[in-house]
Amino acid sequence: MYLVIFDCDGTLADSQNSILHGLSVGYEAVGLPMPDRRTALSIVGLSLERAFLTLVGDENAHLVPQMSAAYRQSKVARRQSGEDFDPLYPGTREALDRLSSKDDVLLGIATGKARRGVDHLLKVHDLEGRFVTIQTADTSPSKPHPDMILQAMAETGAEPARTVMVGDTSFDMEMACSAGTHALGVSWGYHDHDRLLGGGAHTVINHFNELHGALDALLAFDGELI
Secondary structure (H helix, E strand, O other), X not given: OEEEEEOOXXXXXXXXXXXXXXXXXXXXXXXXXXXXHHHHHOOEOEOXXXXXXXXXXXXXXXXXXXXXXXXXXXXXXXXXXXXXXXXXXXOHHHHHHHHHOOOOEEEEEEOOOOHHHHHHHHHHOOOOOOOOEXXXXXXXXXXXXXXXXXXXXXXXXXXXXXXXXEEOOHHHHHXXXXXXXXXXXXXXXXXXXXXXXXXXXXXXXXXXXXXXXHHHHHHOOOOOOO
16 A cells, blocks of 8 residues: 655645735734745745744744734634635646545645644545545644654555655655655745755656656556556
């Protein structure tokens, strides 16, 4: 059995606008200036508190709880009003459909999002039931700690050699390497090609239509996945 684990933000869904809105609300709540777009998005993938701490520094650590609370409240309000919609990247649904059709492949999620955020994403895109294991910041340490992948493998019985982490940040790649699994980077998210390779990516793809060939190469299937 093979396990393919996906990150969410920057890998499955383009969430940059909603993330930037939430970060701006957090900064406004404590009266700090919002960083530039590139800097702000560089922390996508980390759990919320760690993300804010990375941005504001240890000297402002006391502000992180207030910033995080403001971010979460904003997200809840936007979901209730129907404003919180992150589009899937091109090819996402087709790639998931193709993998889901294989009897020897299980799908998982490992994300810095909260579980309710993942549930919302899956619901609005009619992807519920696709993923047999979902690991979030609610129950695991922030990436790049390997706990999310270790928990996913424990839940599914998958072996490291038959497990791949698919993500758009160096945090995903570092997490995969620490867990002893394959690390597959995608270039359309928040960290560039060089940073993904620097984080330990075994390979990097530029579109979802390259995913299946990359999985075949990484996992050395007994017979092709595709």
